[in-house]
Amino acid sequence: MASERTVHVPVMVREVLAQMEFEPGLTIVDGTVGAGGHSQQILKKMDPTSRLIGLDRDPAMLARAGQVLQDPRAVLVQSSYAELDKVLDELGIEQVDRVLLDLGLSSDQLADPERGFGFDTTGPLDMRFDTSTGVSAAELLETSESEQLQAIFTAYAEEPEARRIAEEIVAQRRRGASVTLASELKALVERIVGVAKGKSHPATRVFQALRIAVNRELDQLEVFLHDVLLRRLRANGRALVITFHSLEDRLVKQAFREADLWDTLTRKPMTAAPSEVRWNPRSRSAKLRVARRLAPRP
Numbered sequence: 001m002a003s004e005r006t007v008h009v010p011v012m013v014r015e016v017l018a019q020m021e022f023e024p025g026l027t028i029v030d031g032t033v034g035a036g037g038h039s040q041q042i043l044k045k046m047d048p049t050s051r052l053i054g055l056d057r058d059p060a061m062l063a064r065a066g067q068v069l070q071d072p073r074a075v076l077v078q079s080s081y082a083e084l085d086k087v088l089d090e091l092g093i094e095q096v097d098r099v100l101l102d103l104g105l106s107s108d109q110l111a112d113p114e115r116g117f118g119f120d121t122t123g124p125l126d127m128r129f130d131t132s133t134g135v136s137a138a139e140l141l142e143t144s145e146s147e148q149l150q151a152i153f154t155a156y157a158e159e160p161e162a163r164r165i166a167e168e169i170v171a172q173r174r175r176g177a178s179v180t181l182a183s184e185l186k187a188l189v190e191r192i193v194g195v196a197k198g199k200s201h202p203a204t205r206v207f208q209a210l211r212i213a214v215n216r217e218l219d220q221l222e223v224f225l226h227d228v229l230l231r232r233l234r235a236n237g238r239a240l241v242i243t244f245h246s247l248e249d250r251l252v253k254q255a256f257r258e259a260d261l262w263d264t265l266t267r268k269p270m271t272a273a274p275s276e277v278r279w280n281p282r283s284r285s286a287k288l289r290v291a292r293r294l295a296p297r298p
C-alpha cells in the first residue's frame with residue numbers, strides 16, 4: 001500500500017444515501033467498497049438488524065476499508081462483484097435488498113506508484129485490481145499485435161491516434177525497448193499525440209483503455225447486470241450504479257431499460273451538484289442510475 005492515508009473522496013454520497021431507502025433488517029451489498037467511503041456513511045444510516053457486505057477485487061483496498069469499517073454489521077470479502085453468487089452462497093445468504101456499485105478506480109490506486117494506474121507514477125505498468133490473477137498491462141503491451149492494441153485504445157477510449165500509438169508500442173518492442181513502465185507509456189503517447197495546453201493529458205485516454213482491458217471491466221459489469229444481479233437482488237430491492245464513462249453508463253442504462261425486470265427510478269442519470277464538483281473534481285463525470293427490481297410475473 002503506497003500510503004496509509006486515504007486520498008479517495010467518495011462521490012455523490014448524499015444522493016446515494018437518499019436513494020438507499022433505509023428500513024430495518026436490510027442486507028446491503030457495496031460491490032466496490034474501495035476505501036470504504038460510501039460504506040462508512042451507509043453504516044451510519046443502517047439500523048442494528050441490517051448488515052453490510054463489502055466487496056473489492058483489490059486486497060489493498062479491502063485492507064483500507066477494514067480500517068474504517070470496524071463494525072459487527074459489516075463483512076468484507078475480497079471478490080469481484082461479478083462473483084457475488086459465490087460470496088452469498090458462502091455466507092448462506094439467498095438474496096439481498098440493496099446493491100451499490102461505484103465503478104472504476106479509487107484515487108488511492110491511482111496514486112500508488114507500484115500499480116501503474118496513473119501516468120504520473122514511475123512504477124511498473126500493472127493495472128490489475130487483483131494482482132494475483134490475469135495479465136498485467138505491461139504483459140498485454142508485450143504480447144498483443146498492433147491491431148489488438150489499436151482496438152483496445154479505440155473501443156475503450158475513442159483515442160483518435162489509436163493506430164499510431166499501437167504501432168509505436170510494437171515498433172519499440174521490436175527494437176528491444178518494450179514499454180513496461182507507466183512513465184514510458186506516458187512519454188510515448190506524448191511523443192505521438194503532443195500535449196495541448198488547457199486540455200486533459202493525452203495519456204489519460206490510453207491509460208483508461210488499458211485498465212478497462214486488463215480488468216475486463218465491461219465484461220464484469222455485463223455479467224453482473226444481466227445475470228448475477230437478477231438472481232440475487234430481491235423483488236423490490238434497489239440497485240444503485242455510479243459510472244464514470246459513457247461505455248459503462250450505456251450498459252447500465254440498457255440493462256435498467258428492461259421493463260419486465262426493472263422500474264427505473266432515474267429516467268436521466270443523477271449527477272453531482274455543482275458545489276460537489278468544485279471540491280471533488282472527480283465527481284464531474286459521475287452518473288448515478290437507480291432501479292427497483294420488479295417481482296417476476298406469476
Ligand SMILES: C[S@@+](CC[C@H](N)C(=O)[O-])C[C@H]1O[C@@H](n2cnc3c(N)ncnc32)[C@H](O)[C@@H]1O
Nearest residue numbers: 010032034035036037038056057058080081102
Ligand atoms: C471508485 S472506487 C470505490 C470507492 C468507494 N465507493 C469509496 O467510497 O471508497 C472503485 C473500487 O472498485 C474496485 N473494483 C473495480 N472493479 C471491481 C470488481 N469487478 N469487483 C469488485 N471491486 C472492483 C476497485 O478496486 C476500487 O477499489
